Amino acid sequence: MNLNASRPLLLIGLTGGIGSGKTTVANRFGALGVPLIDTDLIAHQLTGPGGPAMPAIGAEFGPSVIAADGRLDRDAMRALAFGDPGARKRLEAILHPMIRVETDRQVSAAASSPYAIVVIPLLVESKGPKRFDRIVVVDCPVDTQIERVMKRNGLPRAQVEAILAVQATRAQRLAAADDVVDNGGEPGALQAQVEALHRRYLAFVKDGALLQNPPRERDSQT
Numbered sequence: 001m002n003l004n005a006s007r008p009l010l011l012i013g014l015t016g017g018i019g020s021g022k023t024t025v026a027n028r029f030g031a032l033g034v035p036l037i038d039t040d041l042i043a044h045q046l047t048g049p050g051g052p053a054m055p056a057i058g059a060e061f062g063p064s065v066i067a068a069d070g071r072l073d074r075d076a077m078r079a080l081a082f083g084d085p086g087a088r089k090r091l092e093a094i095l096h097p098m099i100r101v102e103t104d105r106q107v108s109a110a111a112s113s114p115y116a117i118v119v120i121p122l123l124v125e126s127k128g129p130k131r132f133d134r135i136v137v138v139d140c141p142v143d144t145q146i147e148r149v150m151k152r153n154g155l156p157r158a159q160v161e162a163i164l165a166v167q168a169t170r171a172q173r174l175a176a177a178d179d180v181v182d183n184g185g186e187p188g189a190l191q192a193q194v195e196a197l198h199r200r201y202l203a204f205v206k207d208g209a210l211l212q213n214p215p216r217e218r219d220s221q222t
């Protein structure tokens, strides 16, 4: 155990397109006792009622993007960003450093575990892969993604396709992957894949394979 280290020996970045099944897969790792750090959840907490990002967001965009209970009004923010392309970048400039700090805090808190998983929806798009030892991509056909999100969110096909159009392509994501979880089938097909990866990650740590043959360069900041 590396109790004094500031992070687990192995840090896995988990990503995938919208509706690919990131949360479903991450939860299966969680059920095996693996610490999960969910950057989407962190973003929601930062922008919830009284969230630490809300004062800066209010100062930047004014009260129209703040809901009555104090949370970020996502619909209002989306509408504002639609008419002002720079708005999304200004929001990200506030949120991303805060997400990074909280992610690092949670990674440090998991330092005594052999490995931890950080779920980052836009990992491939964000040019941030270097801080992870390995990247696991949850993959399924694009049509399956579209159908799942239409069903889950009650959105029309065109709206889901518009979201997909601004994400990395399936091929780009697979090219960045060290490991792939195939979630194109039944949820029941996930367990064996997750357990196989879990055994593999534990073996990396146990055998010290990482130190002899690092799958990815480590980020000196983490």
Ligand code: ATP
Pocket: 016, 017, 018, 019, 020, 021, 022, 023, 024, 025, 121, 148, 149, 152, 183, 184, 185, 186, 187, 188
């Ligand atoms: P998002 O990017 O939108 O946060 P996600 O990648 O985390 O999504 P999930 O929330 O895990 O994906 O799954 C998307 C939807 O598809 C959910 O409603 C989930 O229950 C369903 N789902 C996930 N995997 C499967 C599967 N193998 N078969 C059928 N439905 C599935």
